[in-house]
Every structure is written in C-alpha cells, then in structure tokens.
Amino acid sequence: MLLRWARRLREQGIVGLNERNLSLINRHNPRERFPLVDDKLKTKLLARKYGIASPELLGVIHSQGEIRRLESIIQPGRGFAIKPSRGSGGKGILVILEHKDGWFRKGSGLWVSRRDVVRYLSNLLSGLYTLGGSPDVAMIEALIEFDEHFESFTFEGVPDIRVVVYRGYPLMAMMRLSTHASDGKANLHQGAIGVGLDLASGRATQAVQYDRPVHHHPDTGRRLNELQIPDWTRLLELAAGCYEMSGLGYLGTDMVLDRHRGPLLLELNARPGLAIQMANRCGLAPRVAHIDAHERERIRQQDDTLYPPAARVAFAQRIFGAAQKPEPGA
C-alpha cells in the first residue's frame, strides 16, 4: 500500500524532503553561500551590486545605542517597515504606516507609542527573532506600495510571489495570498493561499489552502483564477538573475510587485519548501530533469555562449508553460 503510494508520487515527479535535501540542496548549494541569503542585509547589499531591484533601504540599526537614531532614519510622514536581518519565515517584521509626534500606526491600524517601538527594536537587536537567539541588526525599509491590482486578492498582508530557480532557470512559481486564517502572513502552513502560476503567462493555474483546492479567496470572495501577474517576464528575469548573484543552484526567490517600481526582490531562501508543488499540482522532478538534460546538452555541444537570465527565462517559459502541457480538465 505504502509502496504503491510512493510509486504514484514518484510517477508524478513529486520531490520529497529527503530528495530535496540530498539531490537539490546538498548538490547545488555550497554551504559557504548560505550566509548571503540567511542575512537579509547581505542579500540586499549584494542585490544592489547586481542591479536587482529591492525595497529601498532607509537605514540600519546595529546596536542598542543606535536606537536613538530612529527618527533620523525615517522620513516624516512616510511609512516604513522594520525587519530583523536574520529573521526567518517573515517573523519579527513591524510595519508602520504613518507616524506623528512619537506615535506610530502599525499595519493593523493600531497606534502604539514610541516606547513600544523602541522595545521592539531592542528585542530584535538582542536576537528575539533569529534562530538560536544570536544578536541581530534591524533593517529599516521603505514601505512597499503594492500593486492595487491585487487589492482584492489578499487580506491584510502583502502578497508575494515565490519563484523557485534551479541552476538559473525559473522552475516553478506561485503566489502566496494572506488570509484571515494566516493572520496576514504569507506562510502556507499557517493558512495562506498558494496560487500556482503558469510560467509562460503569469496566470493563475489553480490554488490551494491547507493543501486543499480553493477557487475563491475566503475573505474577499475574489475568484482566484482571475489572477494574473503584470510584468511577468521581467519578474522572472529578476528572479533568474539571483542565481548569478547568490551562486545557489536551488533557490527560492520571494518577489513582490511595487505599484511604482515593479517587481522587487524581498528575500532569498536557500532551502525553499515543497509546498509550491501543491500549489501547482505538479512535481518538480520532471522540470529538474529537463534543465539537467539541457545543461548537459550545452556542455556536450561545447556551447559556451553567454546564457543571460533572459535567455534562461525564455527557455523555461517555452518548456514549462502551461500551453505546452495542457492540464487535465483545464
């Protein structure tokens, strides 16, 4: 029975955690590269160097003493977000929509005093949000003004787009929509919706919540199959470019669409999870095999032409687009 189940998963090319760890992460992600993505500040500075757009960095607070500088970093009247540089899973992010006379309005609409913000910063610096509690630094970023396009697709939180990049090629993509159940967070296991995206068009293929298919956003009632990402190819190229920047062969890139600036890189993940397979109802393994074969072919033909992100994206869109492989029942 169990063996039959395993075989059926294997036939659909579903990658399990063991295989992900051994065949994808261990083989393609050099350990010494991990700090680049585990530390968001490093990622950000690196992204700046490689010309990959990311939310504007207003300032960094390194030590408890620097907390006093808060007012000199933030601009009057403008909202901002404070993030732990080495937090994980979106924890410890404080969004301030506006501030006035030592009072701050949080993302939830609640006004808090300056003292609360200072205490939050102090906790962050002493490592409340890092794994193992090692000291951290606080990044202060300009707020993302996310595309009004998605207003009705999400509840409270900013929706982000996860593109898994394998050896520089976009492999699979999904959009994560926060819900009331996920408390405004974009974590699938906390109840956010994962929407599988067609690599060719950036259109929603289908959606899951708690690994179960859904058709409407539970809080806004919006039909999920109407979702389409604007600027899709540029977003994929940006994601694919993270391969050169990070040197990681199996990479999760989290992107977000800004109203004015277009796709921005939020953060990278050296150990992207497997939920993307659920959202796309499709296994990663055949696509991995396809790219491996393609790379082997290039080596065999001694194809040493430069293969820029745009070319890799075009290849992936051609091969993995939904039009190439009609979904059953679509």
Added chain:
Amino acid sequence: MKLARSSLFWIAAVLILVGIAHSVHRHLEHGVPWFPGATDTLWDIEATVRLDASGDPVRVRLAVPGDAPGFKRVAEHTASPGYGLSFVDNGHRHAEWTTREAVGPQVLYYRAQFQVDPTLGSRHVGHPPEIRRIAWSPSLQVASAQVLRNAYLQSADGFSLARALVRRLADADNQNAQLLLSEYPPSTTLVRLLNQAEVPARTVHGLVLEDGRRRQSLQPFVQVFEGDAWRLFDPKGGTEVQDEEVLLWEQAGGPVLVVEGGRNSRVTFSMLETRQSAAGLGEQGTVTDAVFNLSIHSLPLSEQAIFQSILLLPLGALVVVFFRVVVGLETSGTFMPVLIALAFLEMNLLPGLITFLLVVGGGLLMRQAMAHLNLLLVARVSVVIVCVIGLISLLSVLSFHLGFTSGLKVALFPMIILAWTIERMSILWEEEGPRDVFKQGAGSLITAIAAFWLMQLGWVQHLMFNFLGLQLVVLAGIVLLGSYTGYRLLELWRFRPFLTPAGGRT
C-alpha cells in the same frame, strides 16, 4: 569531493562486514555469548588507591579478598607503574606495593574478577573471634542493658538475637538505641552488644554489588557466629544480608588500607557485572589479555561503566535518523531525543515521562508568565532554567514524601537535559509559536520513547557493550539512511492530493 552513491553503499557494506567479522571473532575467540543468559555471572571489581606521596619510600598495604564466600576469584591484575608488588598471605591476603621514592599524587589499581558460585568457598567458618569484655561508659550502661534485654527476650539463638538488635538499631524511635549510636558507629555498637551477650561477632568490610557503580566504598558489616556457621548483618539497613549481594573484601576485621610515606590515601571501588559462557571463561583467563583485545574491557572499570551507556547512544542516534528521514517526524535537535531517551534509562520510562511532561510543561508555563517581565532573551532563558531547577527540586521532595523514590533519580544528568529541552522549546515558542513547540515536542518524545525502548532491551545492551564491531554496523545503517532519497511516511500523507486519480480536483 562528493562521493557517488555507489561508493557510499560500498563503504556501508565494508563497515557491516568488518563489524560482523569482529563480532564473530569475539564470539569464537573469547567465548562472549551472543545473548545474555545461559552464562556465568562475573563481577569485575576494581579498587583504586589514591595517595599523595611525600617523597619518601612508600609502602601501601591493601587488604584483598582471598576466596570470598560465595565467590570464586577467577583473575587478578594490578596496574602500578614504578612499584614493586607482592601478595602477602598470612591468614589475611594483602597486596603490598612498595617503591623507594615517589612524589605527588599516586594512583594504584587492583582489579579482580569474581565468579558468582554459591557452592564455592562457602561459609567455612574459620575461627570465631574472641569475645571481648565490654565496658560501656556509665551513661550508656543503662541504655545498652535495656536494648539487650528486650532483644534477648525475643530471640532464641545468636542469629535471632542479632536480628532483633539490628531491628532496634535501625529503629529511629528507639531512644536507647539512638543513644548508643550517638557514641559508636552502628557496626561497632552491634558487635559490642553481641559480645556483651557472649555471641562472637566482628566487623568485616564488604562491597554491595550493583552493576555499573563507580566510586563506591567498602561498607562495614557484622559477621555473627553461631556454632559452626556465620551470617552477615547490615547494622544500618536493619536486615540480614543476602549472600550474593555482598562481596566480603576482607574477613579479618583488620584495616583495609595501610599507607606509609603518603598522605590523603583513600581507596574507592568500581564494579561491573559481566556475563560469559563457562567455556569462554577458562580460555580468557586473566584480565591482562584484555589489553591486546583493544576492547573497552581493557579500560578501568569506572570508565567501562560509563561506556555501558555511551555505547548505546549510536543506537539511539540510528533511531532518530530513522524517525526523521523515513518517518518524517520533526524533533527538536538531532541529539536531543537520544539524550531524553538516556534520561529515561536513568529514571525508567513512566516516572521519566511524567517528570519530563511536568517539568517541561511547567517550565514553558513559567516562560509565558515571564513574557511580561520584558527581559532580554538570554536572561529570560536563564530565569526559566533557574525556575526549572526549583521545579525539579520540588518534584524530587514531593515524590520522595509520596513514596515514589524514582523521582529522586532526577539527578544532575537528566536535569541538564530537561533544562536544555525547556530552553530550546521556549526559543522555539518565540520563533515559531506553540504549534511548532507541540509538534517538535511530541516528535521528540515519540522518538525518545522508541529509542528508550530499544536501548533498554537487555540483549541489546549486552550486544552493544560486548561486541564493539556492532557499532560499525550501526554506523553503516546511519550512512545508508542518510542517503535515502525516498519519501518520508508523513509525506505520503502531505502529498495525498496527488494520490487520488482526479488529483483532488472538484
């Protein structure tokens, strides 16, 4: 750089082969049986003499057992570099170490192996000691007379008198007995009382045998003679002593250790229970061979006793790897379930489990209460640890007074594990929330219980300790599991939408 999978299988195969070959060799050459049971029980006893030599000639006399009653001495071995050694047997056996010059701390080892054999050396009487005339100080005169009279009335012979006296001495409510004990140690008191009643008796020193004990000292017992037999009484425990529980180290009532030319001398004992087939016993003969076997058995006994637990750890690690890689349970940390299992081994499963749940649950509750204090993380975790120690102390006291003595075994080792567990759990609570704490906590506990179940099996302990080659087999198992790329059991559940032919579409 990265080994291909096939070479990994070869490495595992070689490990398994070497491991099994070594085990078979141990079995055939040294007669170590595959399973415990159908064997003779042997006790390895090691006496460690420590002293600070002052630079003068040193002479150390240690009383060593001849054939202790109920035991047969199979082998004898000493380690004492730079010392001359002779065994003196003038009625009472002594090992005598001598050297011209020694400075600083000295450590001398005497090790002997005893075979449990109730028929051997049994109870030959020797000469009963002389009965000495007893004079009590005036204040004790009345008390001793009272205790003796009461006991005398309830007894028929020397043994029953001794039994009645021992019972009174152990009775904390007996004022007269307590008065005597305030003046003399229990063994001396008993001997004096018996002598007063004209029953021959003397104090002898013996070791209470318990597997894997270290740093034990000799305990005084009282040997009581009656006709041509004698029996042994524990003046503190209030009972007669079972023969096979106590090894009489010396039977003359003389000093155990005499040292000239040194200070701060002391002797401690370590012991280990081993089992060997009767066939192998004759062959292995002396303990000295062990040096050439490159085995754990050549280590000092106190180290061996530690290794009895340590050698089980790889097996626990294997269980953890299995549960994480094949089943897909989340555990907090890799090694922690093994450590929890080890703590269970110390405390036994049910008390261990209850203690674990109570202490970890209480610790986490305290952590929640602490959230209002708004402390830095390190300080917060430290406060939790201090509270945990309080909690554990409270639990120990409670369980003792409620009569569960196993609660007392929450010794240093499990306590560290518990405190550490709580630290990890509370960090997890802050980082991932209570859901993950519950998930990882449950995963760790399930894994720990499975590991405990395996590590507690008698034959598993026997195999892992006696056949070091099996460690390699375990290692091979871990290596093989480490290269497993198949699905985890729980992933079959996770990916179940893919299992339905319609793909879960509605």
